[in-house]
Each structure stands twice: as structure tokens, then as C-alpha cells.
Amino acid sequence: MRGALACSACALLCSVPAGAEGASLACPRCAAALWRRKPGSIHKTWALLTAAAILYVPANVLPIMTLTYLGRSRRDTILSGVVELFQTGMWEIGALVFIASITVPLLKIVTLAYLLITIRRRSSLHPKERTRLYRLVEYIGRWSMIDMFMLSILVALVQLGWLATVRPGPGATCFAAVVILTVFAASSFDPRLIWDHRGGEQ
Amino acid sequence: MSDSEAPGSGGGSDLPQAVVRSSRPSERRVSIIWVIPIVAVVIGAGLAWRSWENRGIDITIEFDTAESLLPGQTPVRFRNVDLGMVSDLTVADDRETVVVDVQMHVSARPYLTKGTKFWVVKPRITAAGVSGLGTLLSGAYIAMYPGPESVKKDYQFTGLEEPPSDPAGTGLALVLTSNRLHGLTEGAGIYHRGIEVGAVDRFELDKAGESVTIYASIPKVFASLVHENSEFRIDGGFDFTASLSGGVEFDTESLRALLAGGVRLDTPLDAGPPAKTGATFRLKPRTHRTTAAKAVPVGPRFVLETGQLNGVSPGNPVLYRGDKVGAVVNYGLRDDGRSVGITVAIARRYARLVRTNSVFWNASGVSADLGLTGLHIHAESLQALMSGGIAFATPDKPGAPAAAGSVFALHAEAPKHHEKWKPRIWIGRKGANPEPSAAEPAEPEKVHHRGEDAGEEGSHHWYDRLLHLSR
Numbered sequence: 001m002r003g004a005l006a007c008s009a010c011a012l013l014c015s016v017p018a019g020a021e022g023a024s025l026a027c028p029r030c031a032a033a034l035w036r037r038k039p040g041s042i043h044k045t046w047a048l049l050t051a052a053a054i055l056y057v058p059a060n061v062l063p064i065m066t067l068t069y070l071g072r073s074r075r076d077t078i079l080s081g082v083v084e085l086f087q088t089g090m091w092e093i094g095a096l097v098f099i100a101s102i103t104v105p106l107l108k109i110v111t112l113a114y115l116l117i118t119i120r121r122r123s124s125l126h127p128k129e130r131t132r133l134y135r136l137v138e139y140i141g142r143w144s145m146i147d148m149f150m151l152s153i154l155v156a157l158v159q160l161g162w163l164a165t166v167r168p169g170p171g172a173t174c175f176a177a178v179v180i181l182t183v184f185a186a187s188s189f190d191p192r193l194i195w196d197h198r199g200g201e202q
Numbered sequence: 203m204s205d206s207e208a209p210g211s212g213g214g215s216d217l218p219q220a221v222v223r224s225s226r227p228s229e230r231r232v233s234i235i236w237v238i239p240i241v242a243v244v245i246g247a248g249l250a251w252r253s254w255e256n257r258g259i260d261i262t263i264e265f266d267t268a269e270s271l272l273p274g275q276t277p278v279r280f281r282n283v284d285l286g287m288v289s290d291l292t293v294a295d296d297r298e299t300v301v302v303d304v305q306m307h308v309s310a311r312p313y314l315t316k317g318t319k320f321w322v323v324k325p326r327i328t329a330a331g332v333s334g335l336g337t338l339l340s341g342a343y344i345a346m347y348p349g350p351e352s353v354k355k356d357y358q359f360t361g362l363e364e365p366p367s368d369p370a371g372t373g374l375a376l377v378l379t380s381n382r383l384h385g386l387t388e389g390a391g392i393y394h395r396g397i398e399v400g401a402v403d404r405f406e407l408d409k410a411g412e413s414v415t416i417y418a419s420i421p422k423v424f425a426s427l428v429h430e431n432s433e434f435r436i437d438g439g440f441d442f443t444a445s446l447s448g449g450v451e452f453d454t455e456s457l458r459a460l461l462a463g464g465v466r467l468d469t470p471l472d473a474g475p476p477a478k479t480g481a482t483f484r485l486k487p488r489t490h491r492t493t494a495a496k497a498v499p500v501g502p503r504f505v506l507e508t509g510q511l512n513g514v515s516p517g518n519p520v521l522y523r524g525d526k527v528g529a530v531v532n533y534g535l536r537d538d539g540r541s542v543g544i545t546v547a548i549a550r551r552y553a554r555l556v557r558t559n560s561v562f563w564n565a566s567g568v569s570a571d572l573g574l575t576g577l578h579i580h581a582e583s584l585q586a587l588m589s590g591g592i593a594f595a596t597p598d599k600p601g602a603p604a605a606a607g608s609v610f611a612l613h614a615e616a617p618k619h620h621e622k623w624k625p626r627i628w629i630g631r632k633g634a635n636p637e638p639s640a641a642e643p644a645e646p647e648k649v650h651h652r653g654e655d656a657g658e659e660g661s662h663h664w665y666d667r668l669l670h671l672s673r
Contacts, residue, residue, distance in 0.1 A: 004217055005220060012218065013217055013218075014217050014218045014219060014220045015217040015218070015219050015220065016219075016220055017219050017220065017222060023222050023223075023224065024222070024223040024224045025220040025221065025222060025223065026220065026221040026222075026223050027220065027221070028218045028219065028220060028221050029218070031221075033223075034220050040235065043235060043236070044235045047235040047236045047238050047239050048235070048238060048239075050239040050242070051238045051239040051241070051242035052242075054239065054242040054243055054246045055242050055245065055246060057246065058245075058246055058249045058250070061253075062249060062253065070339055070340055070341075073284075074274065074275075170249060174245075174246075174249070177242075177245075181238070181242075
């Protein structure tokens, strides 16, 4: 049924009036905006993804926290923290932090970029797998915030004055921005676009 | 969904029809979204610029040993402000030193000049005191002191093994030479009138092993105390004197000087030009302050000439009517051996008592008159009785005040009836002096007044030298 649209808010299926193709539509029941595909989805996703990719560099290069311990202070980036965890034998936690904080954001950026490029190229290859990839990205995104939660707990707890103090660094802000931007990029992406060309050719 | 809603009319289906809001699609937000990556670029560029601007300055410092230095943990501080961090430690190619790589904060750039000093601050416990206790827990750090400004930049330094006592270099750096160390330690104080005015930095044996060179520094505030003719004398440890007259005396400058040793700085009254940094002084051995230096009052000095010393020794009192008004400084045999000269110092307050016609006599010992009336034992004072002393008196009609350096004859016996001489000489405070000021000072020609012994040719030099020696 090509002329019907489902409302994204109340799931009311409604028909598009004749001659109103491309016009701004609203749901007759809940007055939410109706669209065939998320408006500007590709632009939005690209923009947010670009911003995330740019901030991914300072997030990994700059220190995410400064630990001052008995007068000595050390600044840790995400990677140096992972290395430290591995060196002290806590390789399970190190691996978790490495996957959650370094691999996942990078994979999200790469995956979304891949999906966007295949749509741009009007690729009709493996739409099912690509949709599954998208769902994985959307699901996994929230777990990247582990680091930020850890850090906020540390900063709040470790305020022992001269003995030990943890302060967040500029890397933390960038990292949080990367995670938030990728989450938004994933949500602004419309997976139905994957199927468009396949549908068009059929 | 319910059938009752929305009249089904479009597309030939019974679905409710969507409401058309406007005929134009709302695509304008698309361009706004690109603000986000632009902001990200701006933030990223800002952070990159900041980290580029704050990128450290890599310097190297050479030390003899890397003791208590840790890469990534040992900071470099100036006035306890962190300005850098040790990044790496390597042994120098010649294996003689350790090269410490330090990443300095960008704000430290103006301090990295030619004369900048670096040294390691760690807990040090020496006889002179305890320092660096704060580093027990926090670990050692490298302290720095910037060299003079506007000197050309330097990024390779040689660290000092010992903390400099005067890192700014504004004070005086002095060199003392001695044939022995006399128990001095690094950090031993230099005392002037009991106040610490400097410290011994380090010492070394000269190449031939025949003398000791001691490097001392005087901070800027005390630098003016050191003159070219100043005298440095060992004064540490303690002074223990037992004598009949003075009893037992135990004397030390301070507990610190007792442990670490000390050097006394004395400057004569007629101080020479101020000493310059690098000046070399001879470190003199200890003297017993209890017998000589401590007892010598500040005031004009006179020379007494006598045929026989008769037990007079430095520190002996000079008495006027039995009251101590001065002390014997030193004595010396005349060049031709015909007489002995004694230098006495009279306290400035009592200097007026010495007149051109004053008579000095040796008051040592006891004079006993054995006569029909019995035995008369006469002594000036108990101390004079025990250890000797000099007394003087001035006749009823006092002459002009004697000039400093005047020479008198020292008689063996007190003049007859000197107890009855009652000259009126004002010794009160300045300003309360009713004597006409024209009466003093004596003219230079009267300097060499010798009482009944007429002056002899060639003796002037001897007096001068004696006076000079007494300083």
C-alpha cells in the first residue's frame, strides 16, 4: 500500500491525500508530524556523524581525568587507563573499557557511515543484514556511556583533599559528546532508507 | 485504529486521511543541523590549538645520580609551583652522569635561561638541621631557580648535587681558606654578634691536599657586614674555660653551632671597602673569647710602654678608681727589645678619663706594707689580684683628653696619694657635657705622649703596628 503512512507517535495508519505528495502532513488523531521517511535523515545523520568523528580524536588524545594522589598528579587518557588496567593484571576490566569506550564508538561511526554510503550509492546488497547492523548499532550505543558513569562516580567519591582527588579532563567532555552525537545520529537515521532502492527496483 | 475516526475519502481506501499542514515540505532544518559539525570542528580546533600552545618544553638536566627521581612522578617546581615533570631517565653516554629528561610547562619558558639552577629536594638530615621533610610522603622533587632574565635561552642544564643556600646569587659568595676544617659541616652558620648571617655551603681539599677551601655564602641582607678587612674565625663547638679568676665558663654560640660548627665574622671599627663576591679570606683558628675578645670593650685604644710585663695578659681589666673601664687587648715586645708595649682598650663611655697627664700603673698582685702599724695589704680588685690588671689615675688638674693611640708609660707602682686626686671629668651621656668642646680632641702632635719617658726615634712604627695588631 504505497499511499498509506503510519503515524510515528500513535501508530495510526492514514492515507495521504491526493496531490499532497511532498507536503508537510500531520496525524489526524494526535497531530504529530507525519512523514514517509524521516525528514532530512541522511543530512542529519551525516552531520551528527561528522561531528562525532571530529570529537573522537580529542576524546582519545586528551586526558579524561586527572588523579592527584598524595601530591602527585597523573593525567590519564582512555587508552592509558586501559594500558594501566592491563599492566596491573585487571585485563577483564581493561578489555571491557577498551571495547566499550574505544571500539564501540568507532564501530558506530564506521557502521553508520557505511550504511549512509550504501544508501547514497543506491546499493541493493544485503538489505536485511544492513538493517540488522543498524539495530545492533542502536542497541549498543547506550553502553558506551560506562566510562562516563564510572568517571562521574569517581569524581564525586574521590574528593579526599590532599590525599587523593579526581578531576575530569577535557577528554571526558569530548567523549561524552561523541557518545551523545552517535546516539542521535543512530536515531536520526531512517532504516527504511535501506530498503528504498530495493523496493524501487522491484 | 477505529473506523469512526476521520472520514475515509483518499486514495480509494478506508484509511483516515492525513492532515495537510502546508504544501511546502519542512526541509529547512536540514541546513541547521550542519551547525553541529561546524561547532565540533571549532571545539576540536580550539582544543588542538590549546594543546599545541601548552605543549611542553623538553629540557635535560644532568645529575650525578637519579636517586629518588621517578619518570612521570617527580615534578619540577619553582617556589613550590609545579612547572614540569620528569619524563625519562637515561644514563649519559660517558656513564658518569644521569640525564633527566623533563617536560616543562609552557609558562616556564621565561625561566629557562643560562644560569637556571636545578637541584633535588629530598629529606636531608644533617647536623645543621632537617630539611625537605615534606617530601617524605609526596616524594622528592626537582627545585629550580631561574637565572637572570633576558639572557639567552637554554634547554640543557647541569643539576646541583646540593641545594644552594643562596640560589638567587644576590648575596656574597666567599672563599675561606684554612689548613684544617676545624669540624665545620655543610650548613654550618656564620655568626656576627651571635646572629647567623651566612652559611658554609661546601668545602673541598685543594689539589695538593695541603689546605681546605671552604665556600660560604652571605645573603644579600647581611652582605654589607663583610668588608675586605673582615676576619673569619672558627667559633663552633663550645668553649670551655676554667680559670682562677673567672671560674668555669662554658660558652657556645647556639645549639646548632655546637653541633655543626660555626664561623665568627668580625669587622674592625675602621672597616675597609665592602667585600665583593668571590673574595678570599683566611679562616683563623679559634680564640678564647672568655679571655680576650669578649672582654675587650669598644672604644679608643692606647699603648702603654713598660720595662716589665709583670703578668699582664690580654683580657686583664683596666681600672679607674677600682672600676673596670677597659681591658688589655694584647702586648708585644719592641723591635729593639728594650721595652714591652701593651695595648689597652677603654670603653668609649670612659674614654674621657684618659688625659694627657694620666698616670698608668701595673695593679697586678698585692702590695704589702709591713710597718710598725701592722701589715697593710693592698689590692685593686680580686680579679686584678688573681690575674693582673692595669690601673690609671688623673691628677687634680686634668690635661686635654688623650687622643686614641696615645702612648703612656706603665709604672710598676701606683703614684703616691693618687687616691686623693679628685679631678672633675664628665663621663655622662653626650650632650650633658659641660666641658668646653674646644678642649678636645687633642692635636695630632700630642699623640705620642709618653709621660716621663721621652720619645725615641723609630718607635712610631712599633706603636702603630702594635695598635694595628690589636685589631
